[in-house]
Amino acid sequence: MREIISLNEGWTLRFPKGERAAETVTLPHTWNAVDGMDGNGSYLRTTGVYSRTFKKPVQPLAGGPGAVGVAAGS
Numbered sequence: 010m011r012e013i014i015s016l017n018e019g020w021t022l023r024f025p026k027g028e029r030a031a032e033t034v035t036l037p038h039t040w041n042a043v044d045g046m047d048g049n050g051s052y053l054r055t056t057g058v059y060s061r062t063f064k065k066p067v068q069p070l071a072g073g074p075g076a077v078g079v080a081a082g083s
Contacts (some may be wrong), residue, residue, distance in 0.1 A: 012066065020061045026053050 022040055023031040034040075036059075044052040 012074060014063075014066065016061065016063060020059050023058050023060070024055055026055055028053060034059070 017036045020034050020036055021031055022038070024036050040057045041052050
């Protein structure tokens, strides 16, 4: 039996240069949606890093596949 697990929740967004404090977000997410649309060209130009840790699901059957498939955009 296949179990589908959402990985959209519980992501951490960090800015390596410290421009903003780290925050917990849910995907899909755009970190510059507001300041990028205000029209004055002052949007934050930097690198944002999304990260999330999760446990590999336990395989219920002996000899089952050892890989975890991740479907993007679902």
